[in-house]
Amino acid sequence: MKNRAQDINNIEQMTARMRRHILDMALEAGAHSSHFGGGLSVVDITATLFGSVMNIRSNEPEWADRDRFILSKGHGCLGYYTALHEAGFITRDELMTFEKTDSFLYGHPVMNRDKGIEFSSGSLGMGLSLGIGVAVAAKRRAKDHRCFVIMGDGESNEGSNWEAMMAAPHHKLDNLVLILDRNRHQQTGTNTEIMDVGDAPAKLRAFGWHVEDIDGHDVGALYDVLSARRSDGVPLAVVANTVKGKGFSFSEDDNSWHHKVLTKKQYEAAIEELSGELLPSSGSAA
Amino acid sequence: MILDKRKAKGLSRIGSRAAYGMTLFDLAPDYDDLIVVTADTSTSAGLDRFRKTYPEKYLDVGIAEQNAMGIAAGLASEGMTVALSTFAPFQTMRCCEQIKVNLGYMGHKVLFTGLASGVVLGTLGYTHCCIEDLAIMRAIPNITVISPADCGETAKAVEAALNHHQSVYLRLTGGSPNPPVYTEDYDFEIGKAVHLREGTDVGIIATGTMVHPALKAAEILAEDGIEATVINMHTIKPIDEQAIKDLCTSTKMLATVEEHTLMGGLGSAVAEVKAPLQHAPPQIMMGITDSYAKAGDYTDILAHYGLTAEGIAGKIKRSYQKL
Numbered sequence: 001m002k003n004r005a006q007d008i009n010n011i012e013q014m015t016a017r018m019r020r021h022i023l024d025m026a027l028e029a030g031a032h033s034s035h036f037g038g039g040l041s042v043v044d045i046t047a048t049l050f051g052s053v054m055n056i057r058s059n060e061p062e063w064a065d066r067d068r069f070i071l072s073k074g075h076g077c078l079g080y081y082t083a084l085h086e087a088g089f090i091t092r093d094e095l096m097t098f099e100k101t102d103s104f105l106y107g108h109p110v111m112n113r114d115k116g117i118e119f120s121s122g123s124l125g126m127g128l129s130l131g132i133g134v135a136v137a138a139k140r141r142a143k144d145h146r147c148f149v150i151m152g153d154g155e156s157n158e159g160s161n162w163e164a165m166m167a168a169p170h171h172k173l174d175n176l177v178l179i180l181d182r183n184r185h186q187q188t189g190t191n192t193e194i195m196d197v198g199d200a201p202a203k204l205r206a207f208g209w210h211v212e213d214i215d216g217h218d219v220g221a222l223y224d225v226l227s228a229r230r231s232d233g234v235p236l237a238v239v240a241n242t243v244k245g246k247g248f249s250f251s252e253d254d255n256s257w258h259h260k261v262l263t264k265k266q267y268e269a270a271i272e273e274l275s276g277e278l279l280p281s282s283g284s285a286a
Numbered sequence: 287m288i289l290d291k292r293k294a295k296g297l298s299r300i301g302s303r304a305a306y307g308m309t310l311f312d313l314a315p316d317y318d319d320l321i322v323v324t325a326d327t328s329t330s331a332g333l334d335r336f337r338k339t340y341p342e343k344y345l346d347v348g349i350a351e352q353n354a355m356g357i358a359a360g361l362a363s364e365g366m367t368v369a370l371s372t373f374a375p376f377q378t379m380r381c382c383e384q385i386k387v388n389l390g391y392m393g394h395k396v397l398f399t400g401l402a403s404g405v406v407l408g409t410l411g412y413t414h415c416c417i418e419d420l421a422i423m424r425a426i427p428n429i430t431v432i433s434p435a436d437c438g439e440t441a442k443a444v445e446a447a448l449n450h451h452q453s454v455y456l457r458l459t460g461g462s463p464n465p466p467v468y469t470e471d472y473d474f475e476i477g478k479a480v481h482l483r484e485g486t487d488v489g490i491i492a493t494g495t496m497v498h499p500a501l502k503a504a505e506i507l508a509e510d511g512i513e514a515t516v517i518n519m520h521t522i523k524p525i526d527e528q529a530i531k532d533l534c535t536s537t538k539m540l541a542t543v544e545e546h547t548l549m550g551g552l553g554s555a556v557a558e559v560k561a562p563l564q565h566a567p568p569q570i571m572m573g574i575t576d577s578y579a580k581a582g583d584y585t586d587i588l589a590h591y592g593l594t595a596e597g598i599a600g601k602i603k604r605s606y607q608k609l
Contacts, residue, residue, distance in 0.1 A: 111392045111393075118363075119363070119392060120387060120391055120392045121387075122387075123383055123387050125352075126352075126356050126383075126384060126387060126388065128356075129352065129353045129354075129355070129356020129357050129359075129360065129384070130356050130357075130359055130360040130363065130388070131360060132353070132356070132357045132360060133356065133357040133358065133359060133360015133361040133362070133363065133364070134360045134361075134363060134364055135360075136321075136345060136357065136360070136361060137321075137360070137361050137364035137365075137366055138364070140321070140342065140366075141364075159352075160350075160352040160353060160356070160384075163347075163348075163350035163352060163353035164353050164356065164357075166348070166350070167347050167348065167350065167353055167357070170348075171345075
């Protein structure tokens with residue numbers, strides 16, 4: 001039986017550690033730069049999934065009944081790799097190879113089932129379709145596992161997403177969960193400036209999804225909506241209202257952090273900001 | 287699938303698209319995890335009976351090819367045996383990047399079939415023709431490309447593709463009826479060209495619907511004293527390099543014939559094998575020139591581009607006489 005309060009506390013501690021890892025990885029990436037802002041906006045979501053909600057086994061990565069995860073906005077990988085580390089799939093040393101030659105942790109995920117990376121991504125607009133395939137396979141085999149897909153709101157500009165959004169309710173995939181990272185920014189500006197996503201919850205409802213419109217940094221809310229299983233034939237879409245660059249005063253809501261080099265000075269300032277959230281032992285997990 | 291005269295005749299009558307659907311219908315009981323995916327093209331792929339008989343093995347995702355390819359890959363990632371089909375331009379070009387990322391990059395295994403490729407739907411205009419698919423699919427790593435010579439070979443290719451180690455693009459050309467090249471059983475092996483006729487003057491390498499007129503062209507050439515080897519190059523990638531190298535030593539001239547643009551298809555693939563050889567005979571390429579200009583009736587288009595037995599024989603003869 002899950003203990004909600006304890007789980008949420010653990011997840012919140014996990015998010016602080018993940019942000020610390022992200023700082024270290026971004027600094028280590030140096031001039032290669034990293035997708036800092038879009039990685040930080042999904043941290044609370046991935047922490048909730050990998051820290052508690054998903055049924056996964058790091059010692060048995062291809063366990064047939066595991067829940068599946070697809071980071072459709074592949075550039076958000078800092079929030080994915082660090083969650084995989086916290087869940088026991090990737091070591092701290094491996095995290096620090098981020099974007100280095102011959103690493104398996106590039107700037108967009110490359111499928112590596114042993115390390116918990118279910119699919120490659122990076123080219124936008126492909127993840128939800130894969131998730132539908134995974135969910136249909138589970139239905140046809142009468143399996144109970146679920147598939148979680150994180151899509152960016154900028155990513156939703158791609159038309160292929162809307163093909164998939166139409167198909168999931170049609171095929172009654174209540175084992176599929178779409179999480180829209182609604183950080184209201186994309187590469188070169190706000191959604192409103194570049195391509196207005198508009199009323200995302202209304203659009204998803206109109207396509208036939210059950211929609212939860214929540215604060216994407218409220219771990220308790222994420223925990224509750226993502227833990228609830230559905231059996232009514234209606235897929236779940238969570239519109240997670242987030243802040244790009246979440247966690248550090250210099251990066252929050254500043255779109256210049258979409259893909260940017262983290263300087264040593266910024267790193268040190270960020271560590272200082274984070275220090276109040278981290279437990280003494282965190283930040284150096286093996 | 288064992289081919290005999292009756293089977294060849296029956297499949298030939300219904301055409302390659304229906305042969306594809308019928309083959310999947312016949313194979314369905316043998317594959318517990320088979321799932322056939324279509325994009326509102328069940329009828330076009332001869333899958334009506336399959337849809338009604340095996341609803342648990344069938345999935346229609348509507349007119350949405352990018353989504354269809356993603357779903358197919360998702361199903362494949364779960365270990366299912368996946369056969370996806372729609373008209374060739376939509377099957378290869380509308381979802382080209384999904385093919386690259388899902389099948390090429392990640393390596394999920396899907397049999398994806400381009401229906402009515404080439405110019406058989408010429409009366410509908412070039413939106414529904416596909417003269418580019420071999421070139422495009424050939425450029426993507428980890429994809430096998432097969433272009434069957436007739437309906438019997440289509441059936442054999444479907445079965446072989448379902449058991450192949452990587453994704454297969456199956457390019458179906460020709461109409462219905464579709465003249466049979468094979469009327470008795472033979473060994474079909476992916477990547478292994480088939481010799482249909484032997485001669486030491488010219489080596490004709492054909493694929494898809496062009497194999498049949500190439501054989502007829504060889505007969506015409508023989509009447510003029512020019513003996514041709516004819517090879518059915520059903521697998522465009524990986525191409526049978528040894529078969530091409532052997533032809534380069536056993537014949538004085540090569541001729542490639544394809545219902546496809548001259549850029550990047552069979553002719554190019556053969557030339558790529560020939561290029562590094564120190565001694566190789568000249569090669570003439572027959573196919574569709576770099577144009578969308580000639581639409582209309584299938585036979586008229588083929589005749590326009592010289593893709594008939596007479597056209598092929600005439601061009602080879604003129605080139606051969608200049609050697």
